[in-house]
Amino acid sequence: MKKISGRKWIGWTGAVAIGLIISLGFVTAGNEERNFSIVKNLDIFYSLFRELNTYYVEETNPEELVETGIGAMLESLDPYTTYIPESEMDDFNFMTTGEYAGVGALITGREDYVYISEPYKGFPADKAGLKAGDKILSIDGVDMKGKRTEDVSNKLKGPANTDVTVTVERYGQDDPLEINIVRKAIQIDPVSYYGMVDDKTGIIILDNFTQDCSRNVEKALKDLKEEHGAEKIILDLRGNPGGLLDEAVKLANLFLPRGSEVVSTKGKIEQWDKIYRTSKAAVDTVIPLVVMINRGSASASEIVAGAIQDHDRGVIVGNRSFGKGLVQTTRSLPYNAKLKVTTAKYYIPSGRCIQALDYSHRNEDGSVGYVPDSLITEFTTQNGRTVYDGGGISPDVVVPYDKYSNMTFALVAQQTIFDYVNRFVAEHSSVPAPEAFSVTDGIYGDFTDYVTALDSFRYTSESRERFKTLKEAAEKEGYYEANADAFETLEKKLDVSVSEDLENFRDEVDDLLADEILKRYYYRKGAVKYALQDDKVLEKALEVIGSDSEYQGILNGTVLSHAGDRRQR
Template identity: 60%
Template sequence: MKILNKQNRLRWVSGTLVVLVVSVGLVGFNNNDNRNFSIVKNLDIFYTLFRELNSYYVDETNPEKLIKTGIDEMLESLDPYTTYIPEDDMEDFKFMTTGEYGGMGSLISKQGDYIVIAEPYEGFPAQLAGLKAGDKLVEINEVNVVGKSSSDVSNMLKGPANTPLKLKIDRPGENKPVTIELIRKKISINPVPYYGMISDKTGLIILNNFTQDCSKEVAKALKDLKENHGAQSFVLDLRGNPGGLLDDAVKIVNLFVKKGSEVVSTRGKVSQWDKVYRASSEPLDTISPIAILISRGSASASEIVAGSLQDMDRAVLVGQRSFGKGLVQTTRPLSYNAKLKVTTAKYYIPSGRCIQAVDYSHRNEDGSVGLVPDSLITEFKTLGGRSVYDGGGVSPDIKIEPQKYGNIAYALVAQSMFFNYATQFALEHDEIVSPENFTITDEIFEAFKQFVAAKKDFKYKSATQEALKKLMETAKKEDYYEKSKTEFKALEKLLDLDVQKDMEIFKEEISELLGNEIVKRYYYQKGAIKFSLQKDEELDKALKVLEDSAEYNGILNGTVLSHAGDKRSMK
């Protein structure tokens, strides 16, 4: 049975979807008749089911919503990265790949019924027009937006460049609404939010994502640090960078390795698409020591850069094991200007390893997925002969435990206590010292404590309390509670939360988060980054190893212990 290029068209007749023919695109499956029949059979079942559902379901249905739900659930059963992008979402997709959109240049957040300006981007229309963090949006172009969702308001704020926006806002400290008018511009977010010298000889480059041409921004920063600031070694910060475009990852590796070096290869079901990506240009620097900062949030293209430079013994990695996304997506066009972002291959870095951590091809009976099992983890060798492993992200050469925050810090963030206090602080203080020198004094910290104490709706729970609550419920079911009621009550009292006391216990981390929020009000994102550099354990370790040539070279030649060669560190 040979079925080739059957075509279908869809049209509506009296509210009923009529299928004339379905396009199954089966060219290339001539020798797989069973598969051809299965595809046609199941497409026909899907059509007839949809037709009957549309005709006879008791309530009115939304055909577009039903189909999109079906598509989304189908793709979700494969992996989280294979997704359907309808025409309405193309602007968001474009922003993810290019870092550009038409709008005013500001982050927004939801607080109660209001959408609040969370952070205006320095130098863009929102900031230049006078919008401030903490401003509550009331109207956009004379349309009331109180009670609307963040996504709805975001769509209203975005639009073609050079079109007007008229905003009515409630501003803390003002007795009446403020009207601000501005012109939308093309907003291009720099993927390198900061670079600078962190010692006499070492430069830092922070890369937030791999959008189109981000390699040019990294190259520009690298040249400036070398030529104008005398940098002789570099830290590339990829912490929390979720990845992006593979081509730009290759170009960034190319900055540091010889022309012709293999950076990454991709292999998938369609062998014609298999490709080896090599450094195609002359590098900028193949000699200077490099440290790369990675974390659990470093994924995809970040792992290609970090893993490739590790495999070529060109950089020392510091931080935590990376996310473990070794899959490549390709965008395919669909009808009606929609697109399919589909996983088409796995990528392999120079040692030959694939760092994919989750095995989506072998699901458990309940549909869940698990990590690649220990038995399938394989040892590979770097260019110089060091041991590295596949199947679970990129392991750093120098492992640093991630900073952990107490529950009270999470509660303060989630309930906007830092944000709202910083708004009040900015009203009371016209200026602060430079980000590098700003600190949370005892006076500021005490004022913040009183601010939190005055908020009667602040809720704070601890994991220990929740565990005790569950234990008591279980004890009651099993008749143990009454026998030990006195002990349970004593333990419950012991674990009673005292917000003021806990804020003192976790003063150091609370001060760090509070300081970051306050500094942003005066110096924006770049200032917040400078403030955070005052205390950064991973950056400090990277700087230390770059300044110790014996340790640096020892890690790269395998004479100094590296966590990258420890199979257990992959877990």
């Protein structure tokens, strides 16, 4: 056998592997140790896969085995480097373009069936008569019982202008309904709502950074200014997970003058390093601007908010953003698969990297939590204000983050509100307009009766969970036996009462109940209109933008802001 870099050749499959990686450009001159390691490990993987396929006691699924291996490999890198098989390309394309061909409805899985959770207004499902709460029994005669949400979604999708027949069960109707729908190209508007929130202030809510989203925001901005007389603008990026980097640059360009730096990227391959600047004249460089963010604002949302903050172009209000400062590039793989691979980090104009530097202190939702001082570096904005890196964008004005109770989480997780509203809609042909709607005592009392009558509704309070931990520690350390009576008394006092907790947490349950009800009668825009009437973050944004002295003081650094709160959770 020949030698490579002084090591013995490892098998005939290595010849295949070395030929393959040379042809693909993986072997580089002057790096023999690394080249040998690549060949060796590819050979091991191929041999292991072959042995499993030949000798494992049961038949294996080669595709599942490889996808599991790929998933585990990529999981060891970062959360955003992912493999996209051909079967998931439709979902991937929808995430980046906002467009697909289908019926235009959100669906959700429940036990053995999938339900319609929200038909989009004016799209095929809505026009054909599908409603939220409909249980999908069959599609084109194929039984959907036991099917995954992904399987049902794939059956509903298809080429534009083709028919699909959906058989559903609807609350309050004895017989199943057979609904014929003509599929269409579905383009979801990323601007879910825009309008005036007071006489002088307009709001634009952007849900994601899909293709051409900046053009939609521009149309909304111009309409608010020219048709509604908006003199101030609030851009709502809360819960916006990001998307296309180019769209973030174009959106920032609406408010920043031509030539302004928005973001730069730096990675291992130097020729991919780039500084992104605005390339056109802005729509408006002086209109007072507030950008609202929260822990769900990530990636492109953070680029826009960070560029606005670093150029002192507007005030950021809300909670610290998610902390995703990694750039992904999509690479083609054989058999129509894709690899979305992290190729660079991005840096906003002050020099900050938004990527969280410490993965060990994440919140439950993955966003940035506590950031140790040792991982913090100080930067300055265009006006000389102090800002910090370490993960995410810290708002200039922080609004305390609302945390839902265990009761509310249980109502959502078990889809109890969804089920109740199915019954409510069957019994009420209409409700007042969003601006006049409220969850009355009568509605809430009926909901309480519905929940307390359910044998299936289960939850535990946070106090009860902590008591369980205390009890286990006491048993381990020998304190429980000597204080058993006290523990038992406390345990009884901590027993949850569904009816009492529904009353204690009515404020937060009210909001979710109203949201689900209004979506059924007035679609998503109606629910948004209602929510904006009692929105603490929006209230603070209006307060800031309504006071010229406070607004300008924050941007000039003469009014203390919270952007320097380095460890904000």
